[in-house]
Amino acid sequence: MTKLLEPGYTLAVLSDIKRYNIFFFFFSLLQFFKYVFPDGVDTVIVKVNSEKNFPCSVMSIQDIQCPVYDLDNNVAFIGMYQTMTKKGAITVQRKDFPSNSFYVVVVVKTEDEACGGPLKYYPLLPGELIRGGDTATGWPKIKGQSGLIRLLQDLVLLLQSSIFTLPNKRSLDTVGRCRQESLSSVEEDDYDTLADIDSDKNIVRTKKYLCVSDLARKDKRVLNKKYQIYFWNIATIAVFYALPVIQLVITYQTVVNVTGNQDICYYNFLCAHPLGALSSFNNILSNLGYVMLGLLFLLIVLQRDIIHNRALMRNDINALECGIPKHFGLFYAMGTALMMEGLLSACYHVCPNYTNFQFDTSFMYMIAGLCMLKLYQKRHPDINASAYTAYACLAAVIFFSVLGVVFGKGNTAFWIVFSVIHILATMLLSTQLYYMGRWRLDSGILRRMLYLIYTDCIRQCSGPMYIVMFCNMFMYRAAYGLIKRPNDFASYLLAIAICNLLLYFAFYIIMKLRSGERIKCLALVCVLFTAVVWGFALFFFFQGLSTWQKTPAESREHNRDCILLSFFDDHDIWHFLSSIAMFGSFLVLLTMDDDLDTVQRDKIYVF
Incomplete structure (x- = not known):
């Protein structure tokens, strides 16, 4: 009709x-x-x-x-x-x-205004500021503000006087007191299992050419337990993180169904297929790939773990003295993180909006961080970060992500603080990696930095120093955020993490080939396949079917019809392809150094 x-x-x-x-x-x-x-x-x-x-x-x-x-x-x-x-x-x-x-x-x-249009401006005439007969003039408000300012000034003066009257002397007993700790309360990193009487760390870790045997001297059972903590910690984090998230998104969906307000959630309304109480079931179903492939990766790692343990029980010389030391705790954590990414991404797509966007990105930070730690652990098993330190740093990243989403939009002060912290953290981490943990942060740090520039850069710039300087050139692009100040801070922070991971990945492959090592056929196929899938996945990701950076009405202008089976849209295809790409990336990490399984560890270079 x-x-x-x-x-x-x-x-x-x-x-x-x-x-x-x-x-x-x-x-x-x-x-x-x-x-x-x-x-x-x-x-x-x-x-x-x-x-x-x-x-x-x-x-x-x-x-x-x-x-x-x-x-x-x-x-x-x-x-x-x-x-x-x-x-x-x-x-x-x-x-x-x-x-x-x-x-x-x-x-x-x-x-x-509700659709993002300009708010009409109705200026008041001077004669309309004070209505006839109205005695509520403006001076009492100014007086109140002056009183508030005076009160703040008094508080500042009181604080200053308190600071200047604090005692600035410490008792000799406090200075000379030794720290008393029981061995049961000391972390594994504090209690060094490397016998310094046989080989001093300051000598071993500062040699010009290090081999894996120099950084794989600690007891394997101790290290295995240390790296298993990664898995148990992320499993605990997943439970305590996921349960409140599930409860919250169910509440969001209930509010949408009860009120009928379609502006609460930013769906692709032209391809939103409901099921039961869920408004867009297709966006939830497409996250199943993360869970299934994460579980498959855990099974592959479990199989390799069992095979390696059987080889150790047989006292196989290749398992004991050859190849990269095999610790599977980080791999288990990576598989668990991939499964949790699927679950939390599904929770986010129950009702996508700016208040719960961190649900979709939190475990992406985890995955990027764990992959970088695994790359570093391959050649530095003795000095890799503990699970507690690693997850604390990732928690700080997620904390800044939430702050950026809430306060970062157009806030210059926030971007200045974040950029300074980002650059300082990058410099400290670069120094930690370059010196293998053998450096001190004290009053002589500036003098040592100048000496380092003179000896390692001006006189004889070594290969690692070139790499550190090259990578830091990209890190100093943190000023981009300060200049542009993108509205989507969470995606900006995630892009930083992914770029760091890609740079480290490229560095690892280049140094591996430069050291005369080769990449086996299986690992090479995984690298090429993963790169192609990532390319297609990013194409669909940047289609932008909706955006919570705009009003709901403006976001609907980007909505598109379904393109796959009349059920899935471009973002669903991103879910499918990105889950395959991340699974392929994990396989690359798992198989990249298989060519070294028969090479003595004192012939495998550290980089």
Whole structure:
């Protein structure tokens, strides 16, 4: 059926089963229309298109009843509704309307602010500042502000006087007191299992050419237990993180279903297939790949772990003295993190918005951090970071991510603080890696830095120093955030983590080939396959079907139809491909050094 009323808006109701236009027409501002479900059709998508961005409108789906709420101040009272500019879409199910029919109402709002338009400015005339007979003048407020400023000044003076009167002498007993600790309370990193009487760490770790045998001297059982803590810690973190997240997103979905407010969640409304209480089941289902491939990776690691333990029980010389020392705790943690990424990404897509975006990215930070730690552990098994230190640093990253989402938008002070911390942390970490942990942060640090520049850069710049300087050139691009200040801070921080991982990955492969080692066929196939899949995955990621950086109405302008099986959209394909790409990246880490399984450790270089 076709009906021409007034140009401006186009309404179409599409069957979700056969995907054809049931009817379409133009309508004016204050008209509403009735739609009856045909036999055999349980779900339809109501689409509204406008030729112009503004005026801002509200599309509402209401049950058949009187009166019809078709005014700006009451259109949100019943049914489902959403704001829109040029494009709007609502998926309607027959089960939600007992009469098997509903009204479609479109109302133009009085102001465009709800859709991201400019707020109208109504300046007051000078004579209107004080109404006739009104004694509420402005000076009492100024007086109150002066009193507040005076109070703050008094507090500052009091604090200063307290600081200057603090005693600046310490007793000799405090200075000379030795730290008393029981061995049971000392961490494994504090109690060094390397016998310094046989080989001093300051000599071994500062040789010009280090081999893996120099950094694989600690007891294997102690190190295995140390790296197993990575797995148990991330499993504990996953439980305590996931349960509140699941409860919160269920609450979000309940609020959407009860209120009918479609502006709470940023779906791709042109490809949102509901199931039960879930509004967009396809975006949740597409995350299943992360969970399944994470579980598959855990099984592969378990198989390798069992084979390696059997070789140790047979006193196999290759397992005892050859190849990269095999510690599987970090691999177990990586597989668990991949599974949790799928679960939390599914939770985020229950109701995607800016308040819960960190659910989708938290374990991406974990994965990037664990992969970098695994790369470093391969050649530095004795001096890798403990699980407690690593997860504390990752927690700090997630903390900054939340702060950036809440306070970072347009906040220059936040970006200055973050950029300074980022650059300092990069410099400290670079120094830690370059000196293999054998350095001190004290008053002589500046003198030693100048001496280092003179000896290692001006006189004879060594290979590792070149690499450190090259990588730090990219790290100093942290000033980009300070200059541009992107609105999506969480994605910006995640991009930093991924770029660091890619740089370290490229560095590892280059140094491996430079050291005369080779990459086996299986690992090479994994590298090439993973690179291709990552390329296609990023293409679909940057399609941008919705964005919580804009208003809900503006976000719907980016919505697109399904492209796979009339069920999945571009972002779902990103989920499929990125899960495969991350699984392939894990396989690269697992198989990259298989060519060294028969090489003595004193012939494997450290880099």
